[in-house]
Amino acid sequence: MIYNEVIACLYDLRDADKVALKAKKFGVVGNNALGIYHKELKMIAKDTGFDKELAIQLFDSGIYEGRLLCSKMIKPEDVTEALMEKWVKTFENWEICDSFSMGLFSKSEFALVKIFEWTKRKPEFEKRAGFTIMASYSMADKNSGNDLFEQFFPIITREANDDRLYVKKAVNWALRNIGKRNIDLNKKAIEVAQDLLEFQSSSAKWIAKNALNELQKEHVRMSDYPRAIYRNPLANTGHR
Secondary structure, three states, rough: OOHHHHHHHHHHHOOHHHHHHHHHHHHOOOOOOOOOOHHHHHHHHHHHOOOOOHHHHHOOOOOHHHHHHHHHHOHHHHHHHHHHHHHHHHOOOOOHHHHHHOOHHHHHOOOOHHHHHOOOOOOHHHHHHHHHHHHHHHHHHOOHHHHHHHHHHHHHHHOOOOOHHHHHHHHHHHHHHHOOOOHHHHHHHHHHHHHHHHHHHHHHHHHHHHHHHOOOOOOOOOOOOHHHHOOOOOOOOOOO
């Protein structure tokens, strides 16, 4: 498909009722939104295939779903740091933030850099992007040792007092995902959550209680990453 064909396809799928429903039910309000669900955008992306130039054109189209579609049409290895910085500054809701951060940014070579940079940012969805990358990276990276993920705990502690809804949810998400990598990180994540319970802020307490509720379940599902250690019966416990 060429640019004009994709734009025409998007307008053919527009649905004002879906725009209203997404705003009311999911809190998703996007500038110049047409009301197209992800499953429909995925079908367009599948038909079009990966196309960096077209993806960038769609992002710049001014259409909300054009931007969402961009995140599905560009490969992580084709994402530049300049593009990431340009795009993150436009995020206006959790949907587009997570679409880029989970499927694209967390798989790029700049993922770790942006975790450390963006979690310090003030704008709500720039900061959320940093923590969403952290949460996704903690599940996607199957080989790194625990030391890498332990670096994230001070960041979580530092930002736990941010009471903005979409920030605290992402902070909680990251803590839970780190704690489900393996049994050792589970113990450390629980310790972090227990420390957060002592904070005065309601957001820190909410993050802590929600994380503990999942991480302390009797049968919490672990990824056991890296599996060469955590699913190796000959490996010693307590590996880092």
